[in-house]
Amino acid sequence: MAKFKIEDALSLRAGKNFQIDSVDASATPGFDGDKDELDARFTKYDDELYELQERLFANGRSYGEDAPAVLIVLQGMDTSGKGGAIRHVLSTFDPQGTTTVGFGKPTEEELEHDFLWRIRKHDPQPGQIVAFDRSHYEDVLIQRVHEWVDEEEVDRRIEAIRDYELDLTAKGVKVIKIFLHLSKEAQKENLLERTEREDKFWKYDPADVEERAYWDKYMAAYQDAIQRTDENYAPWYVIPTDNKKYARMALKFLIVDLLRHLDLEWPAPDFDPEVERQRIEDAD
Amino acid sequence: MAKFKIEDALSLRAGKNFQIDSVDASATPGFDGDKDELDARFTKYDDELYELQERLFANGRSYGEDAPAVLIVLQGMDTSGKGGAIRHVLSTFDPQGTTTVGFGKPTEEELEHDFLWRIRKHDPQPGQIVAFDRSHYEDVLIQRVHEWVDEEEVDRRIEAIRDYELDLTAKGVKVIKIFLHLSKEAQKENLLERTEREDKFWKYDPADVEERAYWDKYMAAYQDAIQRTDENYAPWYVIPTDNKKYARMALKFLIVDLLRHLDLEWPAPDFDPEVERQRIEDAD
Numbered sequence: 171m172a173k174f175k176i177e178d179a180l181s182l183r184a185g186k187n188f189q190i191d192s193v194d195a196s197a198t199p200g201f202d203g204d205k206d207e208l209d210a211r212f213t214k215y216d217d218e219l220y221e222l223q224e225r226l227f228a229n230g231r232s233y234g235e236d237a238p239a240v241l242i243v244l245q246g247m248d249t250s251g252k253g254g255a256i257r258h259v260l261s262t263f264d265p266q267g268t269t270t271v272g273f274g275k276p277t278e279e280e281l282e283h284d285f286l287w288r289i290r291k292h293d294p295q296p297g298q299i300v301a302f303d304r305s306h307y308e309d310v311l312i313q314r315v316h317e318w319v320d321e322e323e324v325d326r327r328i329e330a331i332r333d334y335e336l337d338l339t340a341k342g343v344k345v346i347k348i349f350l351h352l353s354k355e356a357q358k359e360n361l362l363e364r365t366e367r368e369d370k371f372w373k374y375d376p377a378d379v380e381e382r383a384y385w386d387k388y389m390a391a392y393q394d395a396i397q398r399t400d401e402n403y404a405p406w407y408v409i410p411t412d413n414k415k416y417a418r419m420a421l422k423f424l425i426v427d428l429l430r431h432l433d434l435e436w437p438a439p440d441f442d443p444e445v446e447r448q449r450i451e452d453a454d
Numbered sequence: 455m456a457k458f459k460i461e462d463a464l465s466l467r468a469g470k471n472f473q474i475d476s477v478d479a480s481a482t483p484g485f486d487g488d489k490d491e492l493d494a495r496f497t498k499y500d501d502e503l504y505e506l507q508e509r510l511f512a513n514g515r516s517y518g519e520d521a522p523a524v525l526i527v528l529q530g531m532d533t534s535g536k537g538g539a540i541r542h543v544l545s546t547f548d549p550q551g552t553t554t555v556g557f558g559k560p561t562e563e564e565l566e567h568d569f570l571w572r573i574r575k576h577d578p579q580p581g582q583i584v585a586f587d588r589s590h591y592e593d594v595l596i597q598r599v600h601e602w603v604d605e606e607e608v609d610r611r612i613e614a615i616r617d618y619e620l621d622l623t624a625k626g627v628k629v630i631k632i633f634l635h636l637s638k639e640a641q642k643e644n645l646l647e648r649t650e651r652e653d654k655f656w657k658y659d660p661a662d663v664e665e666r667a668y669w670d671k672y673m674a675a676y677q678d679a680i681q682r683t684d685e686n687y688a689p690w691y692v693i694p695t696d697n698k699k700y701a702r703m704a705l706k707f708l709i710v711d712l713l714r715h716l717d718l719e720w721p722a723p724d725f726d727p728e729v730e731r732q733r734i735e736d737a738d
Binding site: 221224225228231232253256257260261262264265266268269270272301303354358361362365366368369371372373374376379380382383436437438439441443446447449450453454 | 546638646650731738
């Protein structure tokens with residue numbers, strides 16, 4: 171039986187030749203257990219994750235600019251569960267070391283600046299993990315799909331995104347990008363649920379229905395953006411998301427792998443432990 | 455056997471006649487079980503808490519300025535576990551609706567402004583929960599203890615704090631203030647641990663030892679600040695904290711009570727569910 175391992179999550183890497191049609195959004199690659207097994211699997215690395223994040227945070231505190239940071243970019247169609255995925259994965263962490271930034275419709279002030287202006291305000295600081303719920307990719311997705319920008323501008327933005335992610339990397343920020351890939355059919359079920367449940371009404375936006383008419387254009391825009399910006403220093407992973415719990419598990423396993431590869435030690439003491447123990451004893 | 459109930463947490467209210475000597479920092483009022491019972495008790499309200507916070511967030515989204523918000527102020531001596539308490543309580547919540555702000559030593563820019571300048575940047579927005587790890591109270595605690603400000607200035611600041619908290623209340627922010635009350639003996643143990651454990655070194659600050667010489671002055675400053683700023687609209691709770699798990703449980707129960715009293719319904723739909731279901735069905 172397939173139990174889902176970190177390698178299974180890593181196998182969701184998109185790559186330069188990514189074809190969106192090759193991903194079945196309703197599948198659960200690497201996992202064939204039931205819901206209970208999924209729940210158990212989901213928490214497998216929680217203790218390790220907690221320590222990995224604290225170690226990162228501690229390095230930020232002790233070494234400042236020399237410590238790494240992490241940026242998690244989450245993209246997905248409406249109702250793909252970006253918010254829930256972030257919540258479930260980041261809740262393991264110390265909120266003092268983690269920030270979630272949601273990017274909605276740009277404000278007037280934001281529109282007066284280059285599209286990366288509002289993004290770069292949130293560059294992850296040393297020791298920090300930042301998650302983007304939507305991101306700079308919206309500027310080559312919704313804007314392209316609706317033809318609010320021409321193809322020349324799309325090309326310029328793709329280059330600017332590549333430069334930006336390379337710049338982050340040069341500053342010690344590990345970048346990981348996730349596309350939560352939902353099927354059109356599953357989105358329909360999710361939208362219907364929002365019209366049926368009292369606790370979901372507030373999430374329903376009638377405009378989401380109109381957006382469904384652009385589904386195929388969105389998929390083409392995703393495929394192109396992913397192909398052109400998937401790099402080893404800023405990889406894309408495409409996670410089948412009709413099964414939300416599977417998607418959250420895969421996301422979490424990818425974060426475990428990323429944090430492990432930072433390969434951080436606890437900071438060395440910047441004091442003499444013996445001397446300090448004596449000072450503490452003498453202080454009373 | 456005392457199981458710890460919400461009323462037990464509420465009984466930790468300080469009040470206008472608060473005497474710090476009357477609180478035993480090593481006690482666990484209302485609870486006499488063991489560690490396992492404490493762990494079980496700690497998660498008792500998690501599902502409810504999660505829903506209460508989502509409801510608050512949903513109200514913020516749907517009703518904007520008319521929705522309430524929450525400010526949790528956490529104070530305590532070094533090593534009292536403010537960060538851990540915030541993490542353990544807030545991890546139940548959606549990070550998109552919760553922010554933790556730590557206030558360290560003021561920067562030069564901050565010192566050029568009134569002491570509330572850096573605080574008011576973080577006024578909770580509708581639907582949001584903000585936790586302060588240290589706060590405006592430092593300006594009448596550390597600064598008073600070290601006599602960096604005279605008593606006249608302390609009086610002025612206390613009045614400014616009262617005005618600020620009243621202003622927040624008028625804007626729909628529910629304010630709750632927590633003093634995590636650690637004994638001097640327990641702090642010593644915590645400091646020693648930080649000189650002994652590899653994963654704790656980064657938390658050790660030699661300056662904390664010097665601060666211990668001011669312990670009694672700190673307690674007097676806490677007592678005075680609490681007495682003068684405890685109001686029904688901005689109450690202080692003093693939680694014995696030598697047992698950290700107990701303190702976290704008490705904090706969590708206080709938050710449950712506070713959120714329950716917001717008495718929020720799920721927002722009503724701002725659309726016609728029947729019409730929207732038909733639109734969704736027709737869209738394909």
